[in-house]
Amino acid sequence: MKYEITVNGTMRLVEVEATREGSFRVAFDGVTHVVDLTRPTPEAFQMLIDGASWEAGAVSEEGGWMVDVMGFTTSVEVVDPRRKALKMAAGTHGGTVSTQMPGRVVRILVQPGEIVKKGQPLLVVEAMKMENEMKTPMDGTVAAILVTEGQTVETGAKLVRIE
Numbered sequence: 001m002k003y004e005i006t007v008n009g010t011m012r013l014v015e016v017e018a019t020r021e022g023s024f025r026v027a028f029d030g031v032t033h034v035v036d037l038t039r040p041t042p043e044a045f046q047m048l049i050d051g052a053s054w055e056a057g058a059v060s061e062e063g064g065w066m067v068d069v070m071g072f073t074t075s076v077e078v079v080d081p082r083r084k085a086l087k088m089a090a091g092t093h094g095g096t097v098s099t100q101m102p103g104r105v106v107r108i109l110v111q112p113g114e115i116v117k118k119g120q121p122l123l124v125v126e127a128m129k130m131e132n133e134m135k136t137p138m139d140g141t142v143a144a145i146l147v148t149e150g151q152t153v154e155t156g157a158k159l160v161r162i163e
Helices: 081-089
Strands: 002-007 010-020 023-028 031-041 044-049 052-061 064-069 072-079 096-098 103-108 121-127 130-135 140-145 158-162
Touching (some): 002 081, 121 158
Antiparallel strands (some): 002 010, 002 072, 010 023, 023 031, 031 044, 044 052, 052 064, 064 072, 096 158, 103 121, 121 130, 140 158
16 A cells, blocks of 8 residues: 655655555665564554664644654654545535545445534545545534435536536
8 A cells, every 4th residue: 555654844655555465665766675564552663674672652633643763752743645636535525425436335424414524534435445425514403415325426516416
């Protein structure tokens, strides 16, 4: 899977492939690395990268992670381009929330007549084996739900109308 990783303002496209539990092949800048990873606590990582041992700590912060590797602390943002595309696709078209990626409606989280706030999840769409919350881009009232749970949706499908 490819990710956009930004470290101190510099973005790199990184490809990560799981080879077995806790082991990955990581490629960026034309070089592939073998990484074995364990996580003794939620904030601590122990890594074996191409045979060299590293320890790191990571704390989630708004927009990314604060990562400490061997005493060097830096800000890291990780973006899954597929999720980014889904979020961008969940726009409004005359008060209608729609998607530009095909998928399947897994859960509907609101009902017609319900008052919603900007950013509130409306429904969950599974696309490319990932569940993605489709959120309302505005405050309003759910005027209509245009899909049903289990329904397959195509590119550009209108999902929910907000007034």
